Structure formats: structure tokens, C-alpha cells
Amino acid sequence: MCPESEIHFRLKNNIIHPLETDNPWEAKPARRRKPIPELMVKEYTRPAADKHIHPDSLRSFSALKKTISYLLSFKSEFTNSARWPIAYYFIKDRFRAVRQDLIVQRLPASQSIELLEEMIPFYLESEYRCELQQTPNYDRKLHKTELEECFSRWKSALDSLEEKKFSRDMMLAYFLHHIDDSSFRYEILKWETALSDLTSTFNDLYFSICIGNYVRFFRLARSLQESIWRYALFPHIGMYRCHALKAFSAAFCGKSITLPTSELSEWLAFSNEDSLWDCLNDMFELDPNSGSTVKFYKCVHRVNFNENHLKLYWFSISL
Structure with missing residues (x-):
């Protein structure tokens, strides 16, 4: 998983990650940790302009497969919110090194x-986990950039093959992740035969958005069978809830109309009613004493509300 030359260099200079030692959670200085060479994984290094990557440092396809499998074991092992950040940053850096070897070797x-089909689910799930757990130093923009790079290279490699062999689950996740881009609606038509029934799953979600039937959209989103599909859709949940609440405030603005918060929460697939109220109070100036109902009559939209900077509770949904 790590070239001998890098192992020797990092051991000599004491550049060892805690997860490459005998006891990663023991409270002791790095220099006193006992490194385990068999657990060391090649780290990402940005090549200098005048320095070429040595062929001996490149890992074979089988070695890269083994490395990915090993790294993914940390994802399920360290679910604790205190330990997750260490595992996340370790996996992310080592995956970047995997992609570097993949690219250099062509x-x-x-x-x-x-x-790539083994790495992409990690990026989709970890985006959700990092946002949910508010992982320290999590760089949302960098994470999205790396995910897009993985999807782009995966799609480019797939397009270059005459005989298309790919994961149908991954293909639907690819389209769901880009559901806000109308051009993908036409691209999925090229894969209609290969995707079969999964095409209708995407179309049902997409057209629900187009016609403003957000209740149907969230009902379908909740019923998605594969976790990778739900994680792929997660970044869009907040924006579509925002659009839905705007539509509801116009449709149910009558003087005598009230909506039960339990019903509204169910329509928009909120995990709890408190999150619904947080979102409502972000968008509108409402009667704080309305109890278990919402009344949009003469409600005022908050001028400082920015739908491009939604807080975490806008995305709260049982995945």
C-alpha cells in the first residue's frame, strides 16, 4: 500500500499518521508512537515542476484495489463523532494519492x-456525515471539487469504452447528484436502455421538481432504496425545501387557512418539527404563538434570508 522508499523516508523523518501506528488513540506525542510499516498507506504529494514521479513509487491496479478496500474499512469502524474527523482526513488524502497513481499510469x-466506483460512495456519504457532525476544518468546497473530479474521470472513462460496463447504482447516483442541472435530463436519455427502470426513478424526481410538486418529490426521495442515491440527493434537499415553502406561502395564504406542522413536516420529509420551525423562522416573520399550526396569511418574507447559505437543519432528513 506504500512504496518502500516512502516508508523509509517517513520513518526516518517521523512523518507517521496516527492510523499507521499500533495505538492511534493513545494520548502520546507523535515521536513516541510505534509505527507499523504494514499499515502505512502512500500519502498524496504534489509533484514539483522539475521533479518526475519515480516509476517504482507507482502502485499496480491490484495494489490500488487493496489500498481502497483497506481505507474503506475505517469508514465503518470509526463512526464515533470524535474519531471520524481523523479517519475522514486520512482516507481523503490517501484516496487522492490513489487517483494520482491512476492518472500517472494511465x-x-x-x-x-x-x-472510482469504489471511491465515489465514500465522498457522497462523507459529505453527509461531515455536514451532519459539523466536522472540524471540513472544507465543503474542496470536498465537492474532489467528488466532481471523481465523477468526471469516471464518466470520461465510461464514455471511452465501446462495451459499457458500469454500476447502475452509480450511474443513477451520478444523475441524482446533478439533478439541478437541466442538461443532465437530456444526457440520461442516452442511457435509458442500460438503466431500464432506474431511468423512470430519475424522471419521476426530476419532473416533480419541474412542475413544482414538492410533496411528491420528497415522498419519492424518502423511498429511494439505495443509500448512495439518498446521499447523492442530499445537497439539493435544502434548496428544494426552500422552493416548496415559497410555493406553500403563496398557495395557502388565505385568511382562514392553517396548516398542521405535523402535516407540513411530513410533506417535506423533515426528521422533526423543530427543524421545520427553524426553516420557517429563517424565511418568514410568523406568529410565534401559533402552536402546532402554520398560518401564511400576511406573512412577511425576511429580507436578510439567503437561500444560497442555508443552515444544516434545512437538510435534516432521515437517510
């Missing part, structure tokens, strides 16, 4: 697809 498209 691996065949079929092998690139296989490797």
Missing part, C-alpha cells in the same frame, strides 16, 4: 472505472 478505462 490505467485502462475499465480499471479506472472499477477503482
Whole structure:
């Protein structure tokens, strides 16, 4: 998983990650930790302009497969919110090194697809976990950039193959992740035969948005069977809730109309009514004593509300 030359260099200079030691959670200085060479994984290094990557430092396809499998074991092992950040940053850096080896070697498209299809679910799930747990120093923009790079290389490799072999679950996740881009509606038509029934799943969600049927959209989102699909859709949940509440405030603005918060919470797939109220208070100036109902009559939209900077509770949904 790590070239011998890098192992020797990092051992000599004491550049060892806690997860590469005998006891990563023991409270002791780095220099006193006992490194385990067998657990060391090649780290990402940005190549200098005048320095070429040595062929001996490149890992084979089988070695990259083994590395990915090993790294993903940390994802399920360290679910504790205190330990998750250490695992997340370790996996993310080592995955970047995997992609670097993949690119430099110019691996065949079929092998690139296989490797990327194993890494992409991590980026989709960890985005949700990092946002939910408010992981310290989490860089949302960088994470999205790396996810888009993975999707882009995966799709490029797939397009280069005459005989298309790919994960149908991954393809639907790809389209769901870009559901806010109308151009993907036309692109999915090219894959209609290969995706079969999954095409209708995307179309149902997409057209629900187009016609403003947000209740149906959230009902369908909740019923998605694969976790990778729900994670792919997660970044869009807040924006579509925002659009839905705008539509509801116009449709149910009659003087005598009230909506039960339990019903509204169910329509928009909120995990609890408190999150619904947080969102409502962000957008509107409402009667704070309305109890278990919402009344949009003469409600005022808050001028300082920014739908491009939604807080976490806008995305709270049982995944």
C-alpha cells in the first residue's frame, strides 16, 4: 500500500499518521508512537515542476484495489463523532494519492472505472456525515471539487469504452447528484436502455421538481432504496425545501387557512418539527404563538434570508 522508499523516508523523518501506528488513540506525542510499516498507506504529494514521479513509487491496479478496500474499512469502524474527523482526513488524502497513481499510469478505462466506483460512495456519504457532525476544518468546497473530479474521470472513462460496463447504482447516483442541472435530463436519455427502470426513478424526481410538486418529490426521495442515491440527493434537499415553502406561502395564504406542522413536516420529509420551525423562522416573520399550526396569511418574507447559505437543519432528513 506504500512504496518502500516512502516508508523509509517517513520513518526516518517521523512523518507517521496516527492510523499507521499500533495505538492511534493513545494520548502520546507523535515521536513516541510505534509505527507499523504494514499499515502505512502512500500519502498524496504534489509533484514539483522539475521533479518526475519515480516509476517504482507507482502502485499496480491490484495494489490500488487493496489500498481502497483497506481505507474503506475505517469508514465503518470509526463512526464515533470524535474519531471520524481523523479517519475522514486520512482516507481523503490517501484516496487522492490513489487517483494520482491512476492518472500517472494511465490505467485502462475499465480499471479506472472499477477503482472510482469504489471511491465515489465514500465522498457522497462523507459529505453527509461531515455536514451532519459539523466536522472540524471540513472544507465543503474542496470536498465537492474532489467528488466532481471523481465523477468526471469516471464518466470520461465510461464514455471511452465501446462495451459499457458500469454500476447502475452509480450511474443513477451520478444523475441524482446533478439533478439541478437541466442538461443532465437530456444526457440520461442516452442511457435509458442500460438503466431500464432506474431511468423512470430519475424522471419521476426530476419532473416533480419541474412542475413544482414538492410533496411528491420528497415522498419519492424518502423511498429511494439505495443509500448512495439518498446521499447523492442530499445537497439539493435544502434548496428544494426552500422552493416548496415559497410555493406553500403563496398557495395557502388565505385568511382562514392553517396548516398542521405535523402535516407540513411530513410533506417535506423533515426528521422533526423543530427543524421545520427553524426553516420557517429563517424565511418568514410568523406568529410565534401559533402552536402546532402554520398560518401564511400576511406573512412577511425576511429580507436578510439567503437561500444560497442555508443552515444544516434545512437538510435534516432521515437517510
